[in-house]
Amino acid sequence: AQTVTQSQPEMSVQEAETVTLSCTYDTSENNYYLFWYKQPPSRQMILVIRQEAYKQQNATENRFSVNFQKAAKSFSLKISDSQLGDTAMYFCAFMGLTSGTYKYIFGTGTRLKVLA
């Protein structure tokens, strides 16, 4: 069974600085997708970024980028120029493609606080 591990329950970063959130996963599949979702205090789940496992190039979305290491099964999220609005819970999610249902398996989350 697939598992997703986020080893940092809480992190903080100064505004305008860079922070990296870690995520590791375990799977026997070769074809899958990885996601980062942001959950602000309002409790919405907002897609931050997506990475296809077959792509070697790391995904980027404005200030958000990932470091995808397939062999190490690592998928970290880097937030550059952190803003107060980035304060939220961040969940890493795995989606395997062989089960046929494409459900998400989430990690336990990292609570990020951006300090003014």
Add this chain to the structure above:
Amino acid sequence: EPEVTQTPSHQVTQMGQEVILRCVPISNHLYFYWYRQILGQKVEFLVSFYNNEISEKSEIFDDQFSVERPDGSNFTLKIRSTKLEDSAMYFCASSEALGGQPQHFGDGTRLSIL
């Protein structure tokens, strides 16, 4: 931008009562999901639904749970005979297609069982 909408935003129910959580997925989406998040814990998959039937369900999704798409727009989660441990945030999600397409989440329904 189209959104997944969930109603109500907060539901308070006595233990043992039935509750129905409602979701309107994005109109051209074909795949629907329910997830649950107990306070302070991770988001857990409950069930996926496609072509008017359940595609997969988790161990959490036991006989007290059911899902239905009663018309062309709504997607409901029914919990019969609620228990205290059913208190959680319930998220509905939908996706246009499979194969890695991101799921779009609603804002969730906070269910409180008294």
